[in-house]
Each structure stands twice: as structure tokens, then as C-alpha cells.
Amino acid sequence: MEFIKLCVVIKEKVLVFSQYIDPLKLIMKHLVNWFKWTEGEEVLYMHGKLEQKQRQTLINEFNDPKSKAKVLLASTKACSEGINLVGASRVILLDVVWNPAVERQAISRAYRIGQKRIVYTYHLVAKGTPEGPKYCKQAQKDRISELVFACSSRPDKGKEKIAEAVTEDKVLDTMVKHLKLGDMFDNLIVQPKEADLVEGFSILMP
Template sequence: EGHTARNEQSLVWKALKKVETEKRIVLSGTPFQNNIKELYNTLCVVSPKFAADLEQKWASLSSSIDKNARALEELRDIISPLVHKCSENVKKVSLPGIRDTVVHLKPTDLQKELLRRIPENPSSFYEQNLVSLISVHPSLVANRKEFSDLESQLKERGCRSDPDTGVKMKFVVELIRLCGGMKERVIIFSQLLDPLNLIKEQLSSLFVWTLGREILYMDGKLDVKQRQISINSLNDRKSDVKVLLASIKACSEGISLIGASRVVLLDVLWNPSVEEQAISRAYRNGQTKFVHVYCPVTSKWEVDKIEQQTRKKYHSDVLLSRNHEAKMDPSCCESEDTILESMFEHEGLRHIFEKLSHAPRVLPPTTCLDSCNQPPKPSS
């Protein structure tokens, strides 16, 4: 996870900069994280002298990438001596395939009322979190002062326990139910813990499932031993596990969750690499089933975030490919999603869907940045 050293204010970045060694290698599956500046910071760790020579030109080119189509390619050519990229075909050959679907859902009347009180383009993290919570289930904002006039309705006994009140909750519950019948397991990733806890409550109530048996839960507070027990249980084909509810911050790196073949990203993050890492917990060596990834959205803001993520992924693709010949994985279209299609066409569920968008993907590479090859000085 060499991309950890990407913030010049972080302790790990400062510590690595002080290490006196001539040769350096950084290995990462997702070297491009939030922006191009962070990639430059990682290059500073890999080859300090090269990065210093590059500083002014990097700043000039990176500031013009949205206006100058050649800027990204120039940056790619400059750093190419440092970049060694694993072939995109590796996962294609060894894994059954993967498909990404953006699931556009219609919020309930109560959700619409709550969302109307928040700016269409929320600027603060607080407002963005409110949108994320409301989109899952209205009861998650029952104690927020902004909705005090609706407090009695939000705290109504039947509201919190009713999945029909929140469209994302309804989608998740039905998906898990149908996947269980098809012997497929689901991972629900969220950056917020309250939605995961509510899903846990509703699954326990609706299906009489037990935490630790049919339901697994993992966040940053889970001790290492119990964490490994949960991982082993998910990956054991003979266990009774139906679903893993996981904090995306605590479970997006370094573990194998190949026992699941369905992944739901409950909320949209600013950093697409965090989502890619989370997806790669299931879509990795050892996976024997086709992997389906779902990103449910209910608001224009969430759709806009996905578009911004797509732009970041394009930047990463150009910067880290040798000649921008990365190809879309054709296997992403080879497996029909009978479960999602049955939900979309079901008379009792059709009303929750607006549309489905299938997104082609570039197979994520493993990238090595190193200072072993002495690159030529960048031209001014």
C-alpha cells in the first residue's frame, strides 16, 4: 500500500523522506488517489531528486489538465521511467469477471421531504453525511435538529423497523434476501456506521438472523482475532453467512473477502481508489464467481460525485499507462445479473427503480514506482 505516503503533512511521508537510501521501490494497487498532487508527493518519496527537478513543470501541467488534452500525456511521458505497470490482462485471465452497476433509485415521499431541506449541492461534510443517511433510511436523522418538526414521524415505532420507508434500505434488504436463495453472499460497504447498524437490526428482525452466524459486522473497533474469525467465516463455503456489513475505512485494504460475489457501495466517496480497493477485497485471486458491484444513488449530488470519480479514474488511467492502451474488460458484460433484473422487473419492486446504468471498467493494475532506473531530466 505504497500510496499511503501521499500527503506531505503526514508523519509517514516525513519519516520516509528522511530515510537515506539510494534505491527505493513503492508498490501499490492504486497509486493515484485523490488528485495529481498526491501522486507527485509519492514520487518525492520514490525519487526525491527527480521530483525536485520536476516540481515547476508538474505544477504547470497539472493545473491545465482540464483545458489541455496533452497535459496528462506529457506528465505520463515524464514519469514513465519510474513506473512499472502490471498487465491489465492478469485479472482478466484468472478471474470470472466483474460488472459495475449504478442503481438509480426513487426516494420515498418522506425521503424527498428531508432531502429538499438540504442544498442540492451540499458543500460541508455534515450536509453530505445527512444526504447519505437520509438516502438509506429517514430514521437515521431522527435526532437532527434540522428535522425537529418531523421528529415524531421519524421516531414512530414502525418507521425504524420498516425497510419500505427508505429506498436504499429496501434495495439492500431485497438484494440480500434474493442472493441468499442463490447461495451468493453480499458485502455492504459504508463509510458511516449508523446505516450498517440499522441494516443489522432490520435483517435480524425480518429474517431472524443472528450476528456472528448469518450476519457479520466489521469496523475499526473489532479486535484482530475476531476480525480474522469473521473473514474465515465469510470465505468458508460451508458457513451460514449471508452478508458482511463492513466499514469501508476499516476493511478496504489488505484482506481477502472472496467468499462474497456481490458488493454494495452504500455511499459514494470522493476518493475512487478507496472504492476500488474495497471492491478488490472480493474481486481478487481465488474468487470463483462473477462479481457484481452496485452503487445505489438517490440524488443528483451522488450522481455528480460518480461523474467526478470517473474523471479521476480517467486521469489515473492515462498517467499510469504506457501509451494509454488500457482496454475495457469485456468480461464485464458476459454475465447477466438475473438477481438485479428480477428485482427491476418485479411488480412489487419496480416502483423503487428509476434506471440502471452499467459502467465498463478498466482492469485495475498493480503499479510499482521505483528509483532504480535513473530517468532523464524533464525538459523545461
């Protein structure tokens, strides 16, 4: 809730992904109560049971800079390839999937042609749960894949831009340095990827 509050202040939209419906419904409930928002206006919800026409309506509403939409809660499976969600510049992944390609596709909904902002991606991982080791193995698989398939002649300029982008995440910096909010973080793992300019943050929380 605090993360979304800070994003709203700087006028950036948030895309929240989960493989499961229940966490999305819970977040929807909190958003409505916390911010006094209305489902279908400030907060949108995209799941697999929606018809294509309904999905496209949500996409258009979310991407419209003049709309009230601030957060889109989306099922990972519902937002498959081909969906354009460039209205978001902050992507939160609530759970870890074994196949790195699935998460990459989810992130690519925001990081694609037409996006004018840097896209920041966050994995929220609870400390002391099976999610931690699972994420580490998934990240290792992803990194090996990049080493095998990435072009070896990639210029170093991308690294400079990524390093610069890390210091520009005002939302995360504000939360970490906040007297009350900083305690929720056990560890921050920054994982810039050479294959693109998406900034990935893994956040371990107690």
C-alpha cells in the same frame, strides 16, 4: 432487503460497505428482523474497533462456504488493503467517497486471487441528493485515472467478457422487471471497466 433475499436464493454472499457506522447498524437491525437472522451467524459486522484476531475470525467465517454467514456489513476504513473476502460475489457501496482508490480497495476485498465467481458491484445513489453529482465527479476522476495509467495494448477479449457478464446479473434483472420492485429504480448506469472484470452498477433510486 429484497436484493439480499434474491442473493440468498442463488446462494451468493453479499458484502455491504459504508464509511459510516449508523447505516450499517440500521441494516443490521433490518436483517435481523426481516430474515430472523442472528448477528455473528448469518450476518457479520466488521468495524474499526475490532482487534486483528477478531477480524480474522470474521473473515474466516465469512469465506467458509459451509458457514451460515450470508452478509458481511463492513466499515470501508476497517477493510483496508490485505483483507481477503472472496466469500462475497456481490458488493454494495452505500455511499460515495471522493477518492476512487478507497472504493477500489473495498471492491478488491472480494475481487482477488481465490475468487471463483464474477464479482458485481453496486452503488446505491438516492435521486435528488448531493450523492448524485458527487458520484458523477468521482466516476469521472476514476475514468481519467484509468485512461492515464491503463496499458494501451490491452486485448479486446476483456470487453467481450464484460459485455457477457452484464446479461448474467439475474439479481438485478429480476428486481428491475418485478412489478412491485421495479418502481424503486429511477435509472441504471452500467459502467464496465477495462482495467478488470468487475461489473459496476450505479443504481439511482427515488
